[in-house]
Amino acid sequence: MSKLNSLAISDNGFIFKPSTGESFTTNDLGLVIINLLKEGKSNEEIISAITEEFEVDAITAERDLYDYLDFLRTEKMID
């Protein structure tokens, strides 16, 4: 998670990547996922947290998580 730790992430969902100067915005779901990833939580734990926080079923939470992980990989914010 060292790549994620190098990001500057504000509470309102603004992400700054100091190594490239790029900035992104994310929604509440993205913020929750990033923060849990930084805490070292497993995918199962994150899916469980999403279902509780956003009142969605596990299938939806799993799809949302993997979509977001794809985005983070594409933008080289995780390996």
Added chain:
Amino acid sequence: MTQKKLTIAITGLNNIDSPGPGVPVIRGIKDSGMNVRIIGLAYENLEPGIYMPGLVDKTYLIPYPSVGSESFLDRLTYIHEQEKIDIIIPNFDSELYLFIKFSDTLLKMGIHTFLPTLKQFEERQKDNLPEFAKKYKITVPKSKAVLSSNELADLPNEISYPYFIKGKFYEAYKVDNYNQAVFYFNQLSSKWGLPVVVQQAIKGTEVNVIALGDGEGNTIAAVAMRKQYITDKGKAWGGITLNDERLLKITHNIINETKWRGAMELEMIKTDDGEYHLIEINPRIPAWVYLAVGAGQNIPEMICQLAMGKKVKPLKTYEYGKMFIRYSWDLIGDIKDFEKIIMLGEL
């Protein structure tokens, strides 16, 4: 103890859409709290820095380098007699040759500079970049110095469209076909002389570094930046400081290998694969220097100290995520000031 007042002369007051570095250099020096008198050296009577309130204490017009070295030295001697200049910071590529060539003469007059050597200045010229890269083991895009537009029809196979066509000192245009290339060749060669350089375009993000070398291989300052807003002239109108360790390591290596003396700007392309290609080295302070000042490295102040023979402690850190955004601002001037600069050559 009162610090001796230094008289510092600075060129590049053309704070226009293709801005010179003079105004931000002066801002950096003033921010440092040094006890200074600032002398502006201008080539044109409408350079905005001449008229900006509180910026320069006095301005003198100077002849273009193309007029010749005799006129250049005569005018500097006259200005020195009036002002007793301690330091000159030249800011244009096109004038650097003369300032470097006559730096010993200026020093005998009591005027200090802190510039690259003539060898350093020449070997990083755009048309010498392939040899420079080979010597110092740096990756550069394939390029060729072109002396005639006929050569554009017979470029090496490694150079294909789109490529950049670059003026000897300034300006670069991306071209997609032969007709465009000939058009810009004619434009650039008539404006900046020969050769014109053709350089393969590399896909990626442009990242730049402003750096200062002490002439002994040490990097005294270095700040990396990515342009966020680029004008149609390719100039940064907004930028942000980066934490790019690889880019800074390349910078330190270049300064260490070349024993670079003075300020420089490295222009590089970072590809999606994380490769860095050097596209240009500018042997001077870039116009975005005030971003480095804002991020914690006052390079203009350090140049003054180095020019005066003081030891300067290298700065290793700066603030990431600092931004600059340029703006235009209408100054209201008086015709009497304009009259003075035209009639007397000084204001």
